[in-house]
Amino acid sequence: MAGESLNRIDDTVLVREAQRGDRAAFEDLVRRYDQAVLRLAMRLTGSEHEAQDIYQEAFLKAYRNVGSFRFECSFYTWIYRIVTNLCLDHLRRKQVRKEDAGVVVNADGEEFSVIDQTADDRPNANPERDLLRRELGSQIGRALEKLTPRERMVFELKHYHGLKLRTVGEMLNTTEETAKNTLFRATQKLRGALSGVRGDARGDLRGGDAARRGQAS
């Protein structure tokens, strides 16, 4: 808690210096949040290249407009608001184009699955379980693609980035109550879309987890 308050104060100092034209202060702010920004953009765009574009556009926008930042919210919320808006635009365009789900294109133009990137270094990992996991991963990817851009954004920020819905509401310029309703809709849709998922896939994964717990104890 004390750390959060200190961060908020330090951010304020850096923002004020950036407002006076100090570029180094702005770059300090960038380094505080850029990993989280890139991570979110990668999740939502599914492409390192496009995530990099969103990263670049978001921070340039922040730099150009930092003079008009009035401290009505934290810098963290403000930069996330810029990024989420850019990502929402991207998702809307993507929905029109209906691109491939769950496939990431790296900077060299090579395609790979988001799920494949997560190394399975668990002690009882085996190829069959890995295959099931990948299959489940692509089904989840397809289910996520079916959400509206706003539902997807709320779900991603809550589930994969662990933000409180109050913060998510602030970032999306809406209320906590609306964010809660959106999360409810998103989870209902996802549960519906994943209801046909093969029980053995989930069961095997759960079995693996149980086995891991057993080994640990």
Place this chain on the structure above:
Amino acid sequence: MKCEWVQQNIMLHVYDELADDARYELDQHVARCEACAAELAAAQQFRQTMATVTVVEPSPNLLTSSRMRLQEALETTQQGGFWTRLTFDPGIWLRQIRFSPALAAVLLLVGFGGGTAVTFRVTRGVDPIPGPSGVSSGIVPDLAAANVTGIRSITPDPGTNRVNIKYDTVKTEETAGLLSDVRIQQLLLFAAQNNTNSGVRVDSVDLLKQRMNDSRVREALVYALRYDNNPGVRLKALEGLGSYVKDDVRVRDAVLETLTNDANPGLRTEALRVLEPVRADASVRATLERLAAKDSNKFIRDQSRAQLAQLPELD
């Protein structure tokens, strides 16, 4: 508690977004309702399933190349302040107009309407006519409509709680009224934020201190404390805000900022005194610890240590 409510809120429970009392009631209900218990298990299973996909962290290479690319772009990017954004850029406007006939029509109508309204005001002489002494009886039109360009002087009348304000439009005018008068408050707020004369800013902030329960006044004083370049104005603002450090976190943050960054040692000392009632607050404590350890001002260092010494030890 009805099952319907539970089923609508079960996902919030799973994602730890329910208030404590609602969470307790939901747990109690689930313990005695099989259908809801099954729903809770399914919701927890859903969360576990979704967690199968983990978030890919950007690789160090990607992060580094993104930073380098951004640094290059920043070299050639200009910061645009608030006024820059409002600056009239004929090129942009012309492009907008060329591609948007509707916008062009709206601009034309607004211009035409505005011109007509101004002519109407001039010919009818809507502005209040000052009394024989040149003092109007507190009837000031809306500030924007009255085109107030600055406040010349503020004279409080100690006996009656009335205030005399001399302000400029195209010519200097004067109005008088009670502090509770909305128009007087508008003029004071205007003076606190926009006047070039620091004496007038001191007077207006000093008077506004009596209306601290108004959030607009607190906002104006926080602004003055943060941005006014005159230490006297900042001190008056700090005096006014002092009693709100407990209840308003924005006020507390602004006072902490003054304590940490203000160029005037007197103001920093005053900020330290103002924060005394909330020194046990985590953010205040952390700032005091930092100042006690490495502030360049010996007095501030000593005072911070003294305040910390009076706080109970944290485990």
